[in-house]
Amino acid sequence: MPPIKIILTEDHQILRDGIKALIASANITISGEASTGQELWKLLDKDLPDIILMDISLPDTSGIELTRLVTEKYPEIKVLILSMYTDESFINQAIKAGAKGYLHKNTTREEMLVAIDTVLSGNDFYSDNISKIILKNYIEKAKLNINEIDNPNEILSKREIEILKMFAEGFINKEIADRLFISIRTVESHKNHIMQKLNLKTQVELVKYAIRHNLINI
Amino acid sequence: MPPIKIILTEDHQILRDGIKALIASANITISGEASTGQELWKLLDKDLPDIILMDISLPDTSGIELTRLVTEKYPEIKVLILSMYTDESFINQAIKAGAKGYLHKNTTREEMLVAIDTVLSGNDFYSDNISKIILKNYIEKAKLNINEIDNPNEILSKREIEILKMFAEGFINKEIADRLFISIRTVESHKNHIMQKLNLKTQVELVKYAIRHNLINI
DNA sequence: CAAAATCTAAGTGTATCGCTTAGTGGCTTT
């Protein structure tokens, strides 16, 4: 089996050297090093690696943007983000950009090797602390709604929920009226009652209420 | 230190006996057993436990609903869900209902003891496999938007995004106009352009678009 | 049975929608 080819994209020499010393072995070759996005593209023109270890903060392009562009052009390359940031938005953006994994910079040699194996085999890898951040956010987001004692089914009537659902799904009043065989005026009345009961002021809040309470799928 | 008082709410005798045999010790007392919601309320009338181990599927009320009611009436009691279900929606509902932790029924004695300690000390506990499910869902949800080539920042201008954000946050046209020192007509124009570009037909779709693309927090 | 809630509908003034036209300023293409 040929060694795994990895490109380091990281603007700090000392970090590149450290990583190289840590993971280079008979099985793993650091086939290139880039300190900017531009340098990375030059390396990719010559030879494609199996994995790119990508820092987020680079001098020219951001690592997130680079990840997006690289995975678009070379879907076979696995990008592993190696970042000092643990903000959820970065993690989220990285996933969206096509990263196959996310490691914090306080990761260990062992974890990095596991991450490399994991993404090479086609799976995603998110280190423990990153997973914890995602988990924590999930729980907090879910809890946000705990204090909303307002269970729609208790406050709103069946008809009102029916109309709220249709409205939030995107039907306009006329369409709702036609489908339910009632007057537009009645649909308006129901919506007014709903807004009064929920103390909402705009239709935008109405849509968001429906989404928060899982009345519709977004 | 007095022993930890735990009530088992679980409709299968054999499971209750198994759990009891597993965790009862000098430190942990099973202070009561309920096979239905009704029985649980009777137990709570007599004596309050530190922890309730709660099954989701019960004959009368669902464990989720029971959790909601119990944590509302007795916030000091920690409810630990012990379920055979690993659907994300159950987990999510459990968190919303006020559960302090969620264990799968294939959990180990050790994990259950850790969970009990964790929730007693005021923290949340979600077992490894439950965490993995949440994580997997998070990543999949984040990835859903990858293939949506429509990155708002590429399609919409800065001004358009600014207005879309404000609209989706709940500002009405007049408020947006006032805040940006432009005419209400201009705000309308921008919104029209946005809807044309995104091929959206209603303002409801506009709000949902903004939410899907993380332009606003719901 | 009486009271309350729900479903239905309409009136009214204001706001927004959805479409069209249009002027100005900045940038790129030829």
Place this chain on the structure above:
DNA sequence: AAAGCCACTAAGCGATACACTTAGATTTTG
């Protein structure tokens, strides 16, 4: 330098929706 494109600005206009009010009919609840 001229032409073309796009972003931002603004307005006209008919149709629709909003937000509030009143109100009758029916069903549910106490």
